[in-house]
Amino acid sequence: MNPTEFDRLIHTQANQALSVPSTPAYVYSEAALRALSQQAALIAERAGCELLYTLKACALVPVLETLSSHIHGFAASSVFEARIADSVRRSGQSLHCYSPAYSPDDIESTLALADYMSLNSTFQFDVASALNSGATSLGLRLNPELSFVSDPRYDPSRPGSKLGVLLSGLEKIVRMPDGLEGVHIHNNCESNDLSQLAQSSEALSDTLKRIDNLRWVNLGGGYYLGPEMDTSPLEQVVGRLRSDYGVKVFIEPGTALVQQAGFLVTEALDVFPDDGTDIVVLDTSTSHMPEVFEYQYTPAVSRPEADEGNPTRLAGRTCLAGDIFGDYDFQDPVRTGERIAIVDAG
Numbered sequence: 030m031n032p033t034e035f036d037r038l039i040h041t042q043a044n045q046a047l048s049v050p051s052t053p054a055y056v057y058s059e060a061a062l063r064a065l066s067q068q069a070a071l072i073a074e075r076a077g078c079e080l081l082y083t084l085k086a087c088a089l090v091p092v093l094e095t096l097s098s099h100i101h102g103f104a105a106s107s108v109f110e111a112r113i114a115d116s117v118r119r120s121g122q123s124l125h126c127y128s129p130a131y132s133p134d135d136i137e138s139t140l141a142l143a144d145y146m147s148l149n150s151t152f153q154f155d156v157a158s159a160l161n162s163g164a165t166s167l168g169l170r171l172n173p174e175l176s177f178v179s180d181p182r183y184d185p186s187r188p189g190s191k192l193g194v195l196l197s198g199l200e201k202i203v204r205m206p207d208g209l210e211g212v213h214i215h216n217n218c219e220s221n222d223l224s225q226l227a228q229s230s231e232a233l234s235d236t237l238k239r240i241d242n243l244r245w246v247n248l249g250g251g252y253y254l255g256p257e258m259d260t261s262p263l264e265q266v267v268g269r270l271r272s273d274y275g276v277k278v279f280i281e282p283g284t285a286l287v288q289q290a291g292f293l294v295t296e297a298l299d300v301f302p303d304d305g306t307d308i309v310v311l312d313t314s315t316s317h318m319p320e321v322f323e324y325q326y327t328p329a330v331s332r333p334e335a336d337e338g339n340p341t342r343l344a345g346r347t348c349l350a351g352d353i354f355g356d357y358d359f360q361d362p363v364r365t366g367e368r369i370a371i372v373d374a375g
């Protein structure tokens with residue numbers, strides 16, 4: 030599917046979502062999920078790596094079942110996610126687990142399900158290693174100490190990060206932990222530039238050479254995998270890892286497979302003017318999209334906007350004054366009773 034066909038599909042799906050029987054409704058498009066996962070699977074296949082889906086982006090079972098046809102496995106970041114993924118995975122699909130910290134009980138429960146488990150520190154690795162029967166391949170999450178994300182709240186490599194063992198710290202360890210078979214990185218967020226992944230992978234090379242029984246490298250998520258992307262850096266990275274170390278390589282996107290397939294469909298309950306702006310109170314709330322409130326970003330919506338359009342504020346119906354989706358310049362004014370889809374809500 031080329032980028033134009035893809036945009037057309039998402040647009041059609043958003044319009045179809047508007048006809049749900051009642052609102053507010055959180056709607057996933059099966060067609061969009063299939064298109065997104067097929068596209069990512071194509072990229073992974075061309076690069077020679079396995080495609081996992083990371084549940085933290087959306088863990089709804091019907092969504093996982095739809096994605097399941099095009100992926101090699103699932104990545105879970107808690108015991109709960111691991112149980113959900115285990116309940117939907119098909120034969121041959123692997124389960125990969127990682128969390129910034131597990132209790133000893135969580136480690137036991139996770140080891141019982143996971144094919145691959147990445148630990149966030151050498152201490153956690155040693156606990157998992159002592160409890161592992163040998164059925165789970167253990168790895169360490171490493172922090173390549175390369176920041177690509179301007180907002181430190183999203184930057185896994187921010188100074189003082191809790192995420193992964195610092196490469197510079199690992200260099201000081203004389204011997205790598207016994208039983209270490211894998212390396213996991215994830216240091217980007219919503220990036221379109223896979224050359225950043227190439228830089229991160231390059232930063233690992235001295236460390237990878239020191240691991241005697243290296244079997245796999247998980248390159249994490251954090252990248253969109255749209256049809257317009259230059260995927261050659263991924264192909265080079267995977268090719269080099271496979272030829273230099275003979276390892277299996279995984280990528281584990283979340284957002285890329287679901288974000289554009291989800292729509293929050295709402296209805297305008299009331300519209301009234303305030304100082305030149307139409308205030309539209311919707312039958313939903315930003316509580317269903319916490320990132321909108323916490324990070325103050327304005328989500329895209331299904332209505333056409335225009336340069337000199339009608340200034341409109343879309344607000345949620347709760348008593349919180351800041352329950353606001355955003356300010357828009359719509360081509361036409363919103364009418365009471367009209368339905369609006371918040372797009373990219375998956």
Ligand SMILES: Cc1ncc(COP(=O)(O)O)c(C=O)c1O
Nearest residue numbers: 083215219250251252282283284
């Ligand atoms: C370890 C890990 N892997 C994968 C992902 C998925 O990232 P994204 O949804 O940006 O692709 C995340 C997201 O936070 C993550 O922390």
